[in-house]
Amino acid sequence: DQQVKQNSPSLSVQEGRISILNCDYTNSMFDYFLWYKKYPAEGPTFLISISSIKDKNEDGRFTVFLNKSAKHLSLHIVPSQPGDSAVYFCAASGRGGGSNYKLTFGKGTLLTVNP
Amino acid sequence: KAGVTQTPRYLIKTRGQQVTLSCSPISGHRSVSWYQQTPGQGLQFLFEYFSETQRNKGNFPGRFSGRQFSNSRSEMNVSTLELGDSALYLCASSPMTSGSKNEQFFGPGTRLTVL
Numbered sequence: 001d002q003q004v005k006q007n008s009p010s011l012s013v014q015e016g017r018i019s020i021l022n023c024d025y026t027n028s029m030f031d032y033f034l035w036y037k038k039y040p041a042e043g044p045t046f047l048i049s050i051s052s053i054k055d056k057n058e059d060g061r062f063t064v065f066l067n068k069s070a071k072h073l074s075l076h077i078v079p080s081q082p083g084d085s086a087v088y089f090c091a092a093s094g095r096g097g098g099s100n101y102k103l104t105f106g107k108g109t110l111l112t113v114n115p
Numbered sequence: 116k117a118g119v120t121q122t123p124r125y126l127i128k129t130r131g132q133q134v135t136l137s138c139s140p141i142s143g144h145r146s147v148s149w150y151q152q153t154p155g156q157g158l159q160f161l162f163e164y165f166s167e168t169q170r171n172k173g174n175f176p177g178r179f180s181g182r183q184f185s186n187s188r189s190e191m192n193v194s195t196l197e198l199g200d201s202a203l204y205l206c207a208s209s210p211m212t213s214g215s216k217n218e219q220f221f222g223p224g225t226r227l228t229v230l
Contacts, residue, residue, distance in 0.1 A: 043223045102160040105159075
């Protein structure tokens with residue numbers, strides 16, 4: 001039972017354009033969402049997060065949008081740079097049942113930004 | 116602040132052996148979580164510790180165990196290793212003490228290969 005889904009295993013974008021990475025979730029108890037970036041042979045690096053009381057959070061070139069009714073969130077990177085090429089993971093945590101003490105991850109999307 | 120450190124970085128074991136992995140969290144972080152990353156399953160939660168107590172455990176067999184010390188350092192142990200235990204084991208620390216806001220900061224991981 002995959003509670004956090006990233007349906008696109010890969011995405012290729014031209015440098016300078018917008019990258020949009022998508023994530024869907026099924027557990028209505030999730031109320032905090034995070035995006036991580038991962039390079040090979042390294043641990044995931046925290047990028048940006050959003051609480052369920054918001055629908056948008058912005059940090060520099062990164063913006064996360066949350067649509068609670070659709071149980072969908074997206075990460076926008078503008079403008080995309082070659083150094084952004086990595087695997088991006090969507091993660092969620094929630095209330096109760098110990099779920100606030102763990103992150104549930106999607107399987108990741110490999111972003112390639114072409115020069 | 117120094118980041119999360121994990122030792123060793125690489126490990127090769129044979130089936131049936133046991134292994135202990137170590138994690139030192141970011142100074143001041145009292146929550147430590149462990150995740151297993153494999154190509155097929157992505158990042159899966161193993162367990163989380165806070166103040167030397169396990170607060171949540173993922174769906175892994177009893178061969179996987181962990182503990183946390185009074186200085187917040189943590190170890191995980193895998194006994195009777197199987198080929199399928201080959202994975203990247205990631206440790207993450209968080210300043211979180213309660214609630215669902217759960218920004219976790221990851222170490223570089225320990226790459227375990229079971230032959």
